[in-house]
Amino acid sequence: MTSSSKPPINTTAVAGVSLWVGVLVVLSHWMGEQSHRWLPVSASTAAPLVDNLFGLETAIGTFVFGAVVSVMVWVMLFNRAEKYDESDAVPVEGNTRLEVIWTAIPFVLLMAIASWTIQAEKELGTLGPMEHIHLRDPIEQVGGYAGDRLPSEQVEVIARQWSWEFRYPGANVSSTELHLAVDQPVTFRLVSEDVLHGFFIPAFRLKQDVIPGRAIDLNITPTREGTYRLRDSQFSGTWFAANQADVVVESADAHSAWLQQAAAAPLQPGLSVAVEEYATLSGGSRRGWATVPPAPPPQVNVPGSPDQPHDA
Amino acid sequence: MTDTTLTPGSVEAHGQHSGHNLTGFIIFLCSESVVFLAFFSGYALLKTSALDWLPPGVEGLEWRTPLVNTVVLVSSSGTIYLAEQFKARDNMALFRGFWLLSMAMGAYFLYGQAVEWSGLQFGFTSGTFGGTFYLLTGFHGLHVATGILLMGLMLIKSFIPGNYSGGEQGVQATSLFWHFVDVIWIILFLLIYVWQ
Amino acid sequence: MTIATFPPEPKPDPGWSRYFGFCTDAKVIGIQYIVTAFFFFLIGGLLAMVIRGELITPASDLVDRAVYNGIYTMHGTIMLFLFIFPVLNGLNNLLIPTMIGAPDMAFPRLNAVAFWLVPIFGSLLIASFFVPGGPAYSGWWSYPPVSIQNPLGHFVNGQGLWITAVALSGVSSIMGALNFVTTILRMRAPGMTITRMPVFCWTALAAQSLQLIGLPALTGGAIMLLMDLSFGTSFYRPEGGGDPVLYQHFFWFYSHPAVYVIILPVFGIFSELFPVYSRKPLFGYLYVALASFIIVGLGLIVWVHHMFPSGVAQWMRNLFMVFTMLIAVPTGVKVFAWLGTIWGGKLQLTTPMLFCLGGLFNFVFAGITGIMLATVPVDIHVSNTYFVVGHFHYVIYGAAVMGIFAAIYHWFPKFIGRMPYEGLGKLHCLLTFVGANLNFLPMHPLGLMGMPRRVSSYDPEFTFWNVVASLGAFLLGVSIIPFLLNMVSAWIRGPKATHNPWRAIGLEWLLPSPPPEDNFGEEVPTVISRPYGYGTGLPLVEHQDEIERRLDLQEASAA
Numbered sequence A: 001m002t003s004s005s006k007p008p009i010n011t012t013a014v015a016g017v018s019l020w021v022g023v024l025v026v027l028s029h030w031m032g033e034q035s036h037r038w039l040p041v042s043a044s045t046a047a048p049l050v051d052n053l054f055g056l057e058t059a060i061g062t063f064v065f066g067a068v069v070s071v072m073v074w075v076m077l078f079n080r081a082e083k084y085d086e087s088d089a090v091p092v093e094g095n096t097r098l099e100v101i102w103t104a105i106p107f108v109l110l111m112a113i114a115s116w117t118i119q120a121e122k123e124l125g126t127l128g129p130m131e132h133i134h135l136r137d138p139i140e141q142v143g144g145y146a147g148d149r150l151p152s153e154q155v156e157v158i159a160r161q162w163s164w165e166f167r168y169p170g171a172n173v174s175s176t177e178l179h180l181a182v183d184q185p186v187t188f189r190l191v192s193e194d195v196l197h198g199f200f201i202p203a204f205r206l207k208q209d210v211i212p213g214r215a216i217d218l219n220i221t222p223t224r225e226g227t228y229r230l231r232d233s234q235f236s237g238t239w240f241a242a243n244q245a246d247v248v249v250e251s252a253d254a255h256s257a258w259l260q261q262a263a264a265a266p267l268q269p270g271l272s273v274a275v276e277e278y279a280t281l282s283g284g285s286r287r288g289w290a291t292v293p294p295a296p297p298p299q300v301n302v303p304g305s306p307d308q309p310h311d312a
Numbered sequence B: 001m002t003d004t005t006l007t008p009g010s011v012e013a014h015g016q017h018s019g020h021n022l023t024g025f026i027i028f029l030c031s032e033s034v035v036f037l038a039f040f041s042g043y044a045l046l047k048t049s050a051l052d053w054l055p056p057g058v059e060g061l062e063w064r065t066p067l068v069n070t071v072v073l074v075s076s077s078g079t080i081y082l083a084e085q086f087k088a089r090d091n092m093a094l095f096r097g098f099w100l101l102s103m104a105m106g107a108y109f110l111y112g113q114a115v116e117w118s119g120l121q122f123g124f125t126s127g128t129f130g131g132t133f134y135l136l137t138g139f140h141g142l143h144v145a146t147g148i149l150l151m152g153l154m155l156i157k158s159f160i161p162g163n164y165s166g167g168e169q170g171v172q173a174t175s176l177f178w179h180f181v182d183v184i185w186i187i188l189f190l191l192i193y194v195w196q
Numbered sequence C: 001m002t003i004a005t006f007p008p009e010p011k012p013d014p015g016w017s018r019y020f021g022f023c024t025d026a027k028v029i030g031i032q033y034i035v036t037a038f039f040f041f042l043i044g045g046l047l048a049m050v051i052r053g054e055l056i057t058p059a060s061d062l063v064d065r066a067v068y069n070g071i072y073t074m075h076g077t078i079m080l081f082l083f084i085f086p087v088l089n090g091l092n093n094l095l096i097p098t099m100i101g102a103p104d105m106a107f108p109r110l111n112a113v114a115f116w117l118v119p120i121f122g123s124l125l126i127a128s129f130f131v132p133g134g135p136a137y138s139g140w141w142s143y144p145p146v147s148i149q150n151p152l153g154h155f156v157n158g159q160g161l162w163i164t165a166v167a168l169s170g171v172s173s174i175m176g177a178l179n180f181v182t183t184i185l186r187m188r189a190p191g192m193t194i195t196r197m198p199v200f201c202w203t204a205l206a207a208q209s210l211q212l213i214g215l216p217a218l219t220g221g222a223i224m225l226l227m228d229l230s231f232g233t234s235f236y237r238p239e240g241g242g243d244p245v246l247y248q249h250f251f252w253f254y255s256h257p258a259v260y261v262i263i264l265p266v267f268g269i270f271s272e273l274f275p276v277y278s279r280k281p282l283f284g285y286l287y288v289a290l291a292s293f294i295i296v297g298l299g300l301i302v303w304v305h306h307m308f309p310s311g312v313a314q315w316m317r318n319l320f321m322v323f324t325m326l327i328a329v330p331t332g333v334k335v336f337a338w339l340g341t342i343w344g345g346k347l348q349l350t351t352p353m354l355f356c357l358g359g360l361f362n363f364v365f366a367g368i369t370g371i372m373l374a375t376v377p378v379d380i381h382v383s384n385t386y387f388v389v390g391h392f393h394y395v396i397y398g399a400a401v402m403g404i405f406a407a408i409y410h411w412f413p414k415f416i417g418r419m420p421y422e423g424l425g426k427l428h429c430l431l432t433f434v435g436a437n438l439n440f441l442p443m444h445p446l447g448l449m450g451m452p453r454r455v456s457s458y459d460p461e462f463t464f465w466n467v468v469a470s471l472g473a474f475l476l477g478v479s480i481i482p483f484l485l486n487m488v489s490a491w492i493r494g495p496k497a498t499h500n501p502w503r504a505i506g507l508e509w510l511l512p513s514p515p516p517e518d519n520f521g522e523e524v525p526t527v528i529s530r531p532y533g534y535g536t537g538l539p540l541v542e543h544q545d546e547i548e549r550r551l552d553l554q555e556a557s558a559a
């Protein structure tokens, strides 16, 4: 096609489109900022990285969505056939240049997001969740934690149907409430006694399946004091929904005080909503379908309280 | 305008689609091979990640008799090919002979496998080794048995007068299936008996 | 001159009874599939109503926890294996032979067997509600070890029936896929080269190839699961040295491609309908068609994005993330092509067109949340939360089901021979669009806040958005009433349809409505141009005027 056959450039149209693109850019930027408010409080080193990435994606997503919907709305408003107009439109069958443009732009955008993500993950690897997977052999379970890069507190997390148990091998403490010291790196060693579970602390932006037969190490540093929820995130059977625990992040002093106090406390049954509900169910008439009976509650120094208020 | 412009292209009389049949069967075999691919990759994954692969008391698999079995099965690919060649030359007697020979070789393979199974010290519940071993050999054996049945059916049909006037009537597909079963076995043999 | 015999004299209506028997006519099978699928859709929808009823309050109060788990499992399973795949196979049966000018499918008998397996495994699945211990409860993924726990220890149990039903569904789908692929490859009308084939057939070919490659892996994985459950093997049982994660690979190797099996035909529907109701050719036909196969290729190598939190190596996560994101490129080519098609068109906002526009809106939204899920650190936070549930209901209900509704309204006149009612249709569309957004948008903030999916109870801070979602769900439940009313009354006494009420271009519109049993019979017209020649004035086939004149005459004499 020669340039002479091109329609003359319509300056009002160009101005209008540019203006609208500007509006979309502003809107996308604003949505990107807003996106932080949809997330729980950020309480770990991983959280800012995840939140910024999510904000970037929200902004780009808003722009793409806004652009597509703008075209649709425009067409629905201004390109409607008149009533009783049965004629066809101008038969444009395609345009190779446009095809190239709209293949290339998303490609570049996406690869930009991907490389940003990989970059963020490298940083996450040194700061936050970066699991090491070991096949679980008996010696390793008893022994130390070879190969960890950070001098950090070790917490062994044992998931069961349906309770969470946290062991602090250094202090000889076990608990069904997770206590962590703020700004101190911690390494969780995740094991499961029965089925798959998911170790999920939304305020930490941290999630990892707990796989029976494997021990998985996970590093994180909490950055904000408060009480958060740990939720089971990989379906684990009947009381899956109730398989939660509180996570208390406290100052280093308070934490060591807690450890000391806990070590002195006698062992007692830990929290397990499943065990309680199962007792009342099997006592009365069971309306439900079959279920695996819950494992007995772990014997712990600190059971924690079921209904304490939490920040996220 | 002429009739030719309106000649129905791909439309044949209804009920006769031997051309489609072979296309369909080849597509089916491609799809079927993915089941084996899944089992093979599962086997490799479980084996490479296992702490103790062999169940206690099991030293490994004896591979000599299975090798003989393998040779028999793989040769039957040759005999079935010869059978097809004879059929193409309308030599029905030799066709039937080699066809029957292929069946017999398949049956010998199955027999050999049954003997092997009955002499093993582990069952299909003996860990992942036992499970995958019986799954792979069993699933393949099922295919060998199916192949023999199909060949039997083709053999019987070959005695029906005028059987081949409407096309191959499955001879080609059956032989294709048989080659497929053989190729699968070669991979399986390498995976299970050679890679120990 | 052979043309004189076409179209054939209308035969007397064979009556209703053929819909209940073993019929090998693809058009009858197509309708059997669609009606059966909607029957199960109502059951699956009813279960969804129970789910949303339970979740309108934080406590687990409407149903027992074990019951809740059974219900969401059956909801997902029924919706996918008994609704969405059968309904799409119904459309394939109706559209593929008529669009390519074939008299029937390549293997009519196999076709009927594939259909009749649906009610069989459907009954098997429904029967699992009544066995001791209740139905399967481990989610539609049925991840071991939960799925092999078998609390009562009975040999016949809900989980076992579930696996059997899913395996049978796989057999049925493979039979269907063999048939569709062979038909498209071998039975096209003269002159219909592969690059003159309607996009719906391209997408069907792409989707069915995925079925052929993916389903066997699922079947293999399911066989091993059944053996673990019922015969004591330990492929996935950690105590016996098995690996539960292995199952996840088998499952997602199929079940990720399965989402493209669902959406590709819907892309086909969009590509057929936008040109008709914009009166313009499809923008960039060849790119749209080829993008389907790029999606197939990429779709096969992204399955690990469902397993990011389950313990896969970092390099693997990154690799699968990049492949997943690349899928947006060919998909974008399609989306932009549809925008290019409607741009500067002469839009007719009929019911099918409105469903397409609504579906496209929802699809782009869902695609963007899909990209968010693909990026590993974000997925780690929202995986297994309601964010994922929101993502996939947007794409499945918001885009796929709306596209299917569009197809049903568009082709109803062709295959039933009567016109659906526009007013009821538009009401249905409005309720669906509003209901779906009200139902599924709130799931995103819930997931971001950290509400896991598959929970029968939740923390009180999630109440607000859950109430909104439940109200939206009930509105969706209501939206189905105008649809059913419309279908039933239009089928019984809707105005008679002409052969081409939408003035659409395509071989199927050169057949009487409804088409005779063998479609064009021996008189298949020769295709001489690309599809979607709106506004070009080019005829699609030789002797097009003559064929249309005869159809008009026939309609006039029948009136």
Ligand code: HEA
Binding pocket: A061, A064, A068, A105, A106, A109, A110, C259, C260, C262, C263, C305, C306, C324, C325, C327, C328, C329, C331, C332, C333, C335, C363, C364, C366, C367, C368, C369, C370, C371, C373, C374, C375, C379, C382, C383, C384, C388, C391, C392, C395, C396, C400
């Ligand atoms: C029809 C169904 C369908 C479709 C089409 C898709 C499409 C996509 N899906 Fe979705 N998905 C599901 C159904 C579907 N999904 C289901 C059922 C689940 C959950 C199953 C379960 O867990 O039970 C799921 C889960 C799921 C996950 C796992 C989440 C988790 O469990 O943690 C992921 C992660 O990557 C994902 C990603 C994507 C992506 C990237 C696409 C892409 O294909 C989307 C591409 C489209 C677009 C991007 C929009 C159009 C493009 C443009 C306009 C171009 C420009 C765009 C940009 C530059 C961004 N999906």
Ligand code: HEA
Binding pocket: C041, C042, C043, C044, C045, C046, C048, C049, C051, C052, C072, C073, C075, C076, C077, C079, C080, C083, C084, C138, C139, C140, C141, C389, C393, C396, C397, C401, C439, C453, C454, C455, C456, C473, C476, C477, C478, C479, C480
């Ligand atoms: C095609 C697929 C499909 C479709 C159409 C739907 C439709 C709907 N789904 Fe979903 N859903 C899935 C596939 C689908 N779903 C899958 C795969 C899962 C995952 C399961 C898992 O985690 O394992 C899931 C999970 C899922 C959940 C999460 C459960 C959990 O994780 O705990 C929820 C919660 O709100 C939900 C809701 C709904 C709603 C409200 C609809 C509505 O759109 C439904 C609208 C219903 C109707 C329009 C019909 C109304 C019928 C009546 C009112 C009664 C009349 C009935 C008779 C006369 C018999 N679905």
Ligand code: CUA
Binding pocket: B010, B011, B012, B013, B014, B015, B017, B020, C103, C104, C105, C106, C187
């Ligand atoms: Cu009927 Cu080919």
Ligand SMILES: [Cu+2]
Binding pocket: C255, C256, C257, C259, C303, C305, C306
């Ligand atoms: Cu996926």
